[in-house]
Structures are given as structure tokens and as C-alpha cells.
Amino acid sequence: MDPLRSPLLTDLYQLTMLQTYYRSRMEKTAVFELFVRKLPANRNFMMAAGLEQALDFLEQARFGPEELDWVARSGLFTAELVKHLERWRFTGDVHAMPEGSVFFPDEPILRVTAPMPEAQLVESRLINLIHFESVVASKAARSVLVAPGKTLVDFGLRRAHGAEAGLLAARAAYIAGFASTATVLAGSQFGIPVVGTMAHSFVQAHDDETQAFIDFAHAFPKGTIFLVDTYDTEAAVRKVAALAPALRREGISIQGVRLDSGDLVALARSARRILDAAGLTDAVVFASGNLEEYRLRELLAAGAPINGFGVGTSLVTSADAPSLDAVYKLQEYAGRPRRKRSAAKATWPGRKQVYRLSDASGRFHHDVVTVEGDRQDGEALLIPVMRGGKRLGKPEPLPETRARAAAQLERLPARLTALETAPDPYRVDIAPALRKLADEVDRATAEPAESVPQER
């Protein structure tokens, strides 16, 4: 069984609910929407990612013999459920915001319309995929905004939360505008450019640092970046510069140096001076080591002559906001709009659409969330992407997704592009039609509401 595709990668309550739904013949059409309830502290916007993986999952999820065997042997379920699961397929429709779209709280970024047992079962994995890639895309966009023109590389695999996190973080960061990744599998699976040269261990394994550099240059004559901070950074840059003439005679070019510790501003300056003095004006200075967007801004503000940055742990764990308050909520069942009214967790009912209105310069001005069919001005953000369990069209090539994300970041209101939380958040209006529907749903339910949705 492939754990990345197994429908057992779900919460047990999905299966207990399915047993009950099948037993009660509650298999009518359900509409669920995936949205984020609120922005985390350090974000002015979020960026949607993970849709392609979610659609892959919906197309491919099946209960194979191993899964069915586990369900049967668990002692928790009926033989009838096992029969239903054997036939279980996702046959529903999906509407979604395209990947790379900027989005805000209370806006559905994905809507599933399917028979209840299908729409319910996929909840856990849909959130799991779309939440994580959106977490990383939203984090990566901050480095992209703060370091325009710089080469940003994902270095995060080793401290990503497992294999899939490493792989999908590379993808999400690339969508958001990173240039490349160090993760080889992300290159082979998604076609993302992969880069990388040497670790400290490589230099240490040699008895002599210069010999390490020579060996490496000979193995990669097209040019490489030398890691210079294993012992004494300036001394190592001087060694690289001293090697240049001999390497040049052999037809080997020096691409640059990587700094991974110490005072990066001072070391970048001295590295630049040493390289320039040796005629290596095209060689780049690349920096890494516990970097995140605030540090990038600091380094650039200080005028550090750094051409590119490796960003790792803080990116792939989204260290300052490792999760979003992403949920997947029932909005309609059997043609009737539904809403949850739990304290501080109430939701807007019904099938919804989001319209985005721009100002004269093309910058996003505000959004309107309303019921589907209540046509508003602006661009409708949710589009059909799957019908009857099949994708509408081929998966989007990643460069197109990346271009969309770049265009979206350009259209952000300037106040939202800062790293700090904007004093006036982006405006998301709830349309009168949606408020009216919420009132109707409340009146139709026997118990009084504990609370109304919180407005921002």
C-alpha cells in the first residue's frame, strides 16, 4: 500500500461516519468548502498551493486489498462497510482557486460537491495537502517580496517534516517564486531546477582545504560554488581566488563562493573584494545558514553584496506560523444549506463564490464572498477543475503556476507586501445575499445560535 495515496491516510471518524451514512442511506449530495478561518500573526495574505496533489489524490484514491483487510480485521466496522469501501471512488465535482492565487480568511479556496460518503472521506487528506503547500507558499512569498532580483534556493529537506514535506515544500516555494531547490527528488518529480555543491564534510574529509577545492573543480569543470566557511572564511576565499588562474587555464570556471556562518555582511564584502581583485567579477557570493525573510531584509538593507540565498528550515517548517487555521466544512446537504454555530467557529453556509475587485492600477482592492449565482463585479476566483471525479484538462505546467503567483504578488496592495502585519488588513466583504442565507439557516434550525460568524 502506498501511504501517500492510501485512503486510510485519514481520521478514523471519517470511517465511522461512513458506516453510519451507508447504514442510514445518507448518500445525497454534500457540498464542503475548504477555507482558512483567520490569518496567522505574521501574514497579510496567503497563497494557495497543493491543488494538483489534491486532484491526484481524488483521482487515484482506492481501497485496495490491504486497506480492506485492515478495516475488516480492525474489529471496529461491519462487513457491510467493507463492501461499500471496496466500491468507493471519488466521483464528485471540484471548484478551486488556481494554485498561486492570493487568498484571505473566510474565502473558500476549494469546494467539493459529491455524494456524502465520498465528500466526507477525503477531508483529512485534502486539508493535509492543501494546508501544507499553502503554508509554505505563503511563507516563501515573503522572502520573494523582500529580496527582489535575488536567487532564492530551497535548502529545507533535512528539517522538513518528513519526506512528503520536503518534496512539496520545494514545489510550493518554487510556485511562490524561489528559483530552485536542493532536493533532488523535487527535480525528478516536478521538474524544478536543482542546485547544490558541497558540504563542510567534503572540505573536512580532505587534509587540505585547497585540495578539496581542486578535487571538486576537476569533478565539475563547468563551474561550481565553493563552500568557504569550514575553517577561516577569508582565507578560504583567498584560496579560491588563488586557484582561479590555474583552473582557468584548464578551462574550469569558478561560479562563486558560499558563506554559511559568521558575520555575513562583513564576510560578503570581503569575499566580493577578494574575488573582484582576482578578476572574478562574475563569481557570485551566495549565503545560507538559518536565514529567513527578516534576515534577508537586514542583509540587503546593510548593503551586503550577496547574489543569492539558501533558505531552509524556516521556510519548510514555516517556523513563525507552522500552520493555518484551515478547515473543510459542510455547507450544504441534500440541497439544504448548513452551518456550524460552535462558539467562535461559526461558518457561512451554502455554496459560495469569491469576487475580487481591483483598483485602476490593477492592484487588488477588496473581495466579496457571496452565494454562488449572486453575480458581483470583479473576477470570480473559484473555477471548475474536476467533474465526475475526472480532472478538467491536464495538470497545469509549474512554470505557468509560478507566473500566476508572480503576477498575483505584483497586484497586491503595497501595504500587504510588508513583512509586518498591516494595520488595515485586506477588505473581504460578506455580500448581503450570504448574510440573508445565514439568517434563514439559523431560523430554520430549532436551537438558537450561540454566536454569529466573527467579522473582521
Place this chain on the structure above:
Amino acid sequence: MDPLRSPLLTDLYQLTMLQTYYRSRMEKTAVFELFVRKLPANRNFMMAAGLEQALDFLEQARFGPEELDWVARSGLFTAELVKHLERWRFTGDVHAMPEGSVFFPDEPILRVTAPMPEAQLVESRLINLIHFESVVASKAARSVLVAPGKTLVDFGLRRAHGAEAGLLAARAAYIAGFASTATVLAGSQFGIPVVGTMAHSFVQAHDDETQAFIDFAHAFPKGTIFLVDTYDTEAAVRKVAALAPALRREGISIQGVRLDSGDLVALARSARRILDAAGLTDAVVFASGNLEEYRLRELLAAGAPINGFGVGTSLVTSADAPSLDAVYKLQEYAGRPRRKRSAAKATWPGRKQVYRLSDASGRFHHDVVTVEGDRQDGEALLIPVMRGGKRLGKPEPLPETRARAAAQLERLPARLTALETAPDPYRVDIAPALRKLADEVDRATAEPAESVPQER
């Protein structure tokens, strides 16, 4: 290709270094150690986990046809490297602290001894696996310490960072003392108890809350826990209580109720009162909803009559410390000890062992890190677990690992069991023999050291 086992789940620089090592015939024995450089802000100790997955990876990693094809077509590598990779296997030895062990900064928790190209290539995935499970075990242990006797359940899959994170978080939390998980696949793959009942969507899909409860009870006559906060929590608990006599006549028992929002102290008290008044004194009150260890402590201090807690996002993302400063560093090559001297990142050289000394009551008193062979008092923590690429013995049954973790937590000095950072951290001594070795390595290296390892 299985992304969880593919050796392409690595950083590109591992492959570039391998090309160079093979080219220069640097295939002598290398010793790498995996350790954490410093504790994150909110931790007084860490708990090791992930070793079994790491050993699985070392036993199974192979370059299959797809991997070799990618390397060959990448345009980055020589045909010679492809030939080497085709034969690549991990044939080395591994020493490690058993899973569930408590550990501290500068202490190796895993040591790899293998020909350089083998020991180097596995770096990224070894850190990726052991780092993540140790992050979650260390986080989970805090809830375990703060809520003794309470049933703790992992609810984190949906906001875990991908599939593997959800799966391995369940495992790590179980090792640290959680009772069970909601993640079905963790049950099928690791034999961890799985639990779960219903979501809000289940209640919402029914036109009537009582009918939802009746349907569910009939589908699970052995007993279930009812989710009571979809609309009005107290009203829902009263509905559950009112249903009890009829269900009892049908032989259906009520296990309890789950609160997922609102004032949990007040709601737990009123739920308890309502259940008790209905004679449901055995029914439990279970709580969930953005819980973490500080909140558990608060709820228990307030005397909330809650029997168990579902802990999700904060656990599986280790929200307050989503990473550890875990590294895998070359300590010896070709029989010569090595050390990195980068500013503030210098390492202790050579093959090391960690000894733990306890006080008269059996509580851990302090540790000594020294060179292998320098026998100290106390228990040696690193033991051989793999020889020649093969596991020594079978994978440890998870209940044994869990029992070890529990015993370790009992032996922690009391000051380290608090949620707040202890003013006096645990003492880790560097033995004279190790200091002497570091000096010798420094003297043998041409360049002067930029810094010495930081002592705590």
C-alpha cells in the same frame, strides 16, 4: 519509485560530492554523528525517535532504474557516477541511542561508520527522519508530563506537514506516552490504537441533532462518544442524557461526550453534572480544539472534569519549536578525527560516547560526552544497532519503546519536567579526553581556529 525510500530524496550536493569522492577514490571509512546543537527556547530536554525508520531506509535504499535514469539525464553527472550508484548500497555500522531516550545538546544520538560515499549520501534523509520524530516526541512528552493519568489522543493528521508527517507524528506521540491516534494508517502500519467518532458535518447533515446521535448509536452499539458543540453544547449534552434510557434498553452504551469549542472549564462542569444526573457516571468528558500543553495545564488547574484530550496541530507541527538544530557532522575520515570550526558552529571531533550518571534516587544527574573507549562512570547511551548494513536484531515492538520513554520521563530531574525553561539546564560535561582530542585536531590543521565549541 517510492518517494519515501528513494535515495533521490536527498540534497543535490550529496550527489556532487559522491561524484568527486569516487573520482578521487576517497572511499575510506567516514564517521558521522547526528546531534542537536542547542535546545529550542521551550524545551528542557529532547526525546529521540525515528531510529526504526532510519534503519529501514538504510537497509532498503537503492538506486532503481528511474533514479539512475534521472541522474543520467540530468546533465549534471558523469556516466561513471551512474555506474557507481547502480551498485550503491549502505554497508556500514550504526550506533544509536534507543528510541524514547531523553537526550541533550552536543550528544550524538546516532553514529554512522561507513565508506565515505555511503555515509555521506544518507545524511539528508537520516536527519529528515530522526529530526522530525524527535521534534514531535519532545513536544508530546510535555503534554504527557502535564496531564498524568489523562487519555491523550493525536488529532493532528490534517494539519501535519504532509502524509509522512501525519503518520510519523502519530508514532512519535505514541512513543512519548500518547494513548492513541485518530490517524487510521498509523494503526494499520504501526499497530497504534486508533480512535474517533464523528465530525460537526455529521451532526449538520442531519436535520435534527438528536436524530444524528440516534443514527450514530445504532451504527456503533458498543458505545460511542458524541460531539456536542455543533449548535448549543449544554442542550446537546441534555439530548445525549435523554437518549440514554432508550439506548440502554437496546443494549447500546454511551461512552461520553466531546467538547470542541467554547469555555471548556464551564462546559465540562455542566456536561459532567448533566451526565451524572442521568446516571451516566461512567461516561467520559473528552475535550479538543486548539489544545496544547499550556492549555491542558490551565484546564486541569481549573479543575475541569475532563478525562481526555485530543491534541492536534500544535503537537504535529510542534508549533512553538517546529525544528531542532539537528546536524550530521563528519567526525573522522580515514582514521583521522575531524572537526568543523565555522563561527559558532564548531563541533567536537572523533567517535564519541555519552555516559549518563544518576543520583541515589535513580534520577538523571548529569551526562559526560567523551571519546569512544574513554570509559566513564554511568550508563553508555550509544549502542550498536546495525552492522554491515544489517539490523542487529528485529525492530523493537512499539510498546517496549513506549515503556522506555515513560521510564525515562520518570527519571528526569524534577526541574526539567516543568513547561517553562529551567533556570539551570541539565549538565552535560565534555570529558578531558575529548577536549584534548579537539586541541590535537586544531594543532594538526594548518589554519588557526576561528572559535572553540560553545559550552553551556
